[in-house]
Amino acid sequence: MKYQCQRSSAVLSAALCLAFSAYGHSPVCNCYNDEEDNSKVVCEGGFSDGGSAEGVAVRVLDDRDRILINDVMNADSTFTFTKPDADFHVIYDAGPSHQVVIYMDDIE
Numbered sequence: 001m002k003y004q005c006q007r008s009s010a011v012l013s014a015a016l017c018l019a020f021s022a023y024g025h026s027p028v029c030n031c032y033n034d035e036e037d038n039s040k041v042v043c044e045g046g047f048s049d050g051g052s053a054e055g056v057a058v059r060v061l062d063d064r065d066r067i068l069i070n071d072v073m074n075a076d077s078t079f080t081f082t083k084p085d086a087d088f089h090v091i092y093d094a095g096p097s098h099q100v101v102i103y104m105d106d107i108e
């Protein structure tokens with residue numbers, strides 16, 4: 001009986017580990033005003049497991065969801081752009097169910 005309990009615990013531990021690792025690859029992105037040039041915004045991206053965001057799509061859209069800028073994160077997982085004159089939001093798009101939206105009012 002003891003063997004079966006240990007086996008069940010191992011199976012449960014493995015299942016929990018898989019469940020947590022699935023959540024461990026969540027997209028993370030933060031945008032802020034460039035300290036040296038207030039007309040620019042810097043966005044830093046990545047994943048909750050520490051993964052790089054190099055090549056991840058980034059779009060800047062206006063308030064009617066028209067694309068103003070369409071680019072990707074660079075080798076240091078950052079993306080810098082000049083602030084549009086109109087209201088905007090940023091979409092960090094790492095694929096289905098892996099998107100982060102940052103609204104201009106949340107950029108400090």
